[in-house]
Amino acid sequence: MLKYRISSIILIVSAVVILIFIQKTENQESRFSFKFGLDLEGGSHLVYEALTSNLPDGEISGAMSSLREVIERRVNIFGVSEPIVQVERGGVIGGESNRLIVELPGVTDLKEAIRMIGRTPLLEFKLVLEDSNATSSDGFIFEDTGLTGRLLEKSTLGFDNVTGTPLVLLSFNGEGRKLFSEITQKNTGRILAIFLDGEVLSTPVIREEIRDGNAQISGNFKAEEARQLVRDLNFGALPVPIELISTQTIGPSLGEKILDEGVKAGIFGLILVVVFLVLWYRLPGLVASLALVIYGLIMLALFKLIPVTLTAAGIAGFILSMGMAVDANVLIFERMKEELRSGKLLREAINVGFKRAWFSIRDSNITGLLSAVILFWFGTSLIKGFALILGLGILVSMFSALTLTRTFLLSIPSLEKESRILRFLFSSGVSRISEK
């Protein structure tokens, strides 16, 4: 008796502490403030496909992670707060595709975003096939050499000694140097075209083998253009070409509206459930409502601690889980009522009710957990949040029903006296539990 009362007090105090934690951490500086998905915060979500078919299998994952680094650097330079850049392997279903996902909170100017990411130059060196320019100068056929911006060490700006026009100077890294020397040795006299983003930049003729790994591009640049190119090359020539395959932008006002509506629906939903519980189950209903509120607090705190990125669907999932969380309580109360009907005393009925309801609660929650796990696997980032919330909701609701409700019920004063009023408070719906 006393034991349960003390536990109840501890539980309620803990709940208040959680509430304070949730409130106090809700500011810009705290690392525990709620994380909102792009659909609530506004921003852009871009999916790029990396065209890795030219790379040997072993090099793909290395190339992808350096691609990620390059793009992350690029995104960071332009000052986006908390961008996400991640590599996603297609896996079994996506074939062998390699994706790069870029999320830019707050950036709703997609054009700017794409420019920011996509303008990173792709530098390639291609040989012109010997007999291809027989007909016209435009009809070149090119042959890949495998030498790309991936093998670049650094790029600097220079000027031609004679004409004073700007030059872009390139120096390759070890692997690039070796490859460059091989190419120039074997193909002396041929044209080695330099491509930038698929466009021919210049078509110099190889005069001799170049061993030091240095090259220059003299593409009739204006000084500003050359400077820009040098900077872009240094910030990262893309190791693999990428193609934009999916975009999503959400304006900030739309996101705000969705969030407001979600919060409103949540509060109303909670109130309706509480009203129903109290009207139907009376005192235990009130206790279950208290447990439900604490359930909500625990969930919110978990969202902050894990952290869970909240999306419109995720918030819907949370609200839905409040409706579902009641289930375990209802199971227990119905069992309790049966035990009371069969003539048991209140305390005994509570204990037996909990014990008997446990198997049903366990079995019925396992299927829910199963589908939450599969949803999590199925999901794109938006769906994952929903699945995580659903799964967490099931686990936390089991805890809240089995621990919170039980402790609170057993700490109700004068449970032993079996007064008429107390028995009335413990009966439910329109039925009455007759006196023993």
Place this chain on the structure above:
Amino acid sequence: MFIIKHYKIFLLISATAVGFSLFSLFYFGLNFGIDFKGGSLLEVRYEEGVPSFEELRVALETNQSEEFNLRASGDKNFLIRSSFLTEEKKADVLEILSLDGRFKPIEERFNSVGPVIGEELKSKAWIAISVTLVATILFIAFAFRTVSLPAGRQANLISSWIYSLVAILALIHDILIPAGLFSFLSFLLGLEVDALFIMALLTILGYSINDTIVIFDRVRENLKSNQETGKRESFEITVGESLDQTFVRSFNTSFTVLLVLLTLFFLGGESIQNFTLVLIAGTIAGAYSSLFLACPALILINNRKAKKT
């Protein structure tokens, strides 16, 4: 015992609903949105002065080469669906929507999904649904492996795998009905199947079976206690009593879920309305199937067997 007395009527209602759903699914099909097909969805808002729907439609028709679908959303917003738009093409569309600069469309949302991603999501969705179904079926088979007890012959003509079979039947019933309803609505109102729809179906798969499990659990328990106490009663009565004992719980649980779903539907905003609608349909179908389909089906099977023996 009311349900058990009239079990044939309730079975008939279920069968009719499933029949309609199947008809709708085959006849109207499901209208896959850009999440699955690939394509673009642009939402614009007009702050100062809103052009009429007709004006916009005509402007788009005359200037836009791609096929498109224009829809008003609220007072100030418009949705334009079209095939996959690049960033440049989207800028053109926004230009057209300004009606020669007379209005200022503000881009609220722009989704553009390449066909590859769409195909991928589609196959992922099928796999997710199948895996969930199989996992649930396995679990049910496992959970009810001990239901059939070698007790009084009268009461136990049904072996445990039949419970699983009936539970699975109820499960299929629970997702067919919302899917059928959605396909009918997509025919009527042009609703589109998106990733949220699949999420809703998977949620129903995980949730709607709960009630059935709880009721069968009760049947299992009552059969066991009858065996222990040596009480002889017909299978029909045992099932009927189990149903009576769990009825209030089943109803209340579904009711609280419906309460929150309805608030979500009415207050939760347009973006998740279709999602909530599918969940509402699934919850109702799930509640119905566990009370009025699962147990009556058990009785039906039992009676058939009883006639044979």
